[in-house]
Amino acid sequence: xxxxxxxxxxxxxxxxxxxxxxxxxxxxxxxxxxxxxxxxxxxxxxxxxxxxxxxxxxxxxxxxxxxxxxxxxxxxxxxxxxxxxxxxxxxxxxxxxxxxxxxxxxxxxxxxxxxxxxxxxxxxxxxxxxxxxxxxxxxxxxxxxxxxxxxxxxxxxxxxxxxxxxxxxxxxxxxxxxxxxxxxxxxxxxxxxxxxxxxxxxxxxxxxxxxxxxxxxxxxxxxxxxxxxxxxxxxxxxxxxxxxxxxxxxxxxxxxxxxxxxxxxxxxxxxxxxxxxxxxxxxxxxxxxxxxxxxxxxxxxxxxxxxxxxxxxxxxxxxxxxxxxxxxxxxxxxxxxxxxxxxxxxxxxxxxxxxxxxxxxxxxxxx
Ligand code: SF4
Numbered sequence: 291x292x293x294x295x296x297x298x299x300x301x302x303x304x305x306x307x308x309x310x311x312x313x314x315x316x317x318x319x320x321x322x323x324x325x326x327x328x329x330x331x332x333x334x335x336x337x338x339x340x341x342x343x344x345x346x347x348x349x350x351x352x353x354x355x356x357x358x359x360x361x362x363x364x365x366x367x368x369x370x371x372x373x374x375x376x377x378x379x380x381x382x383x384x385x386x387x388x389x390x391x392x393x394x395x396x397x398x399x400x401x402x403x404x405x406x407x408x409x410x411x412x413x414x415x416x417x418x419x420x421x422x423x424x425x426x427x428x429x430x431x432x433x434x435x436x437x438x439x440x441x442x443x444x445x446x447x448x449x450x451x452x453x454x455x456x457x458x459x460x461x462x463x464x465x466x467x468x469x470x471x472x473x474x475x476x477x478x479x480x481x482x483x484x485x486x487x488x489x490x491x492x493x494x495x496x497x498x499x500x501x502x503x504x505x506x507x508x509x510x511x512x513x514x515x516x517x518x519x520x521x522x523x524x525x526x527x528x529x530x531x532x533x534x535x536x537x538x539x540x541x542x543x544x545x546x547x548x549x550x551x552x553x554x555x556x557x558x559x560x561x562x563x564x565x566x567x568x569x570x571x572x573x574x575x576x577x578x579x580x581x582x583x584x585x586x587x588x589x590x591x592x593x594x595x596x597x598x599x600x601x602x603x604x605x606x607x608x609x610x611x612x613x614x615x616x617x618x619x620x621x622x623x624x625x626x627x628x629x630x631x632x633x634x635x636x637x638x639x640x641x642x643x644x645x646x647x648x649x650x651x652x653x654x655x656x657x
Pocket of ligand 1: 330384385388566571573
């Protein structure tokens, strides 16, 4: 017997998850979406403003997930438990305790489809739960499936089953080509990525339908649905379309993305903050720490207060060291030089595009 499936979408405070919420509200109102926000208690004000604005737009409450029930701010609560040990990319307890665990507690044993705002122009996978009752779907991508599902569907051992599913639903004039692609085994000469591309080129919605039908015999949340409107989704949303969604729906882009001019030793540059998340996030580039110091000095000083007992946010220098005038100038000059190199290679001249993928970041906090 089919079980009820919840549809959930996490708002991180970043542009992509906000755009996905707008997209689902305008294109897939038939899906009864539950929106949530895992509050670390240390977000930028712009994030809280965006959440409020989105709530009015969506006409729904965005549920705040509590990481802890103590009266203390969630981040500080866990920092005490970790004896002041600051999180880092190598020891990211913050994501685990403040984002993943509250989310998985909230879902419990329910079946859930989690909608993730990874864009079509990004080459990453984002959060895929290790819990079998939670499945990720990616509406902005050319296809909507996780890599794990795609590998299963296109596995050589499933070729006959997939061929028979295409036989049932493919347009007759394309069937021979489908069978040819499906029956050719993956090998060093015919890679998974090429096989996927060949199938998607013929029809995205047919491919989605075949995957959906294949999953009916598997044990995924989506296996419990009789119909799913996203199967016909042939949109693919890149960064330009994300900004367009904000514009079309009259939602203000969070102010920290604004590019602000600075001058150093006669050279001009622009900086901003490239992502949402905690104001002290250790994923920040050095130029973003300088942005925080120069634009939100109160928050910078608060971040500084956490640096004690030998712990610091960066590996090789403290916040006190980074704000020495000659160090600030050097960081700005290095950043201008890096940007110039990237500008030559990049099609876009927007900072968020240019800098988007140059560091591995936490998909939970920044999408
Ligand atoms: S934004 Fe950064 S510091 Fe905050 S929870 Fe995410 S990874 Fe940790």
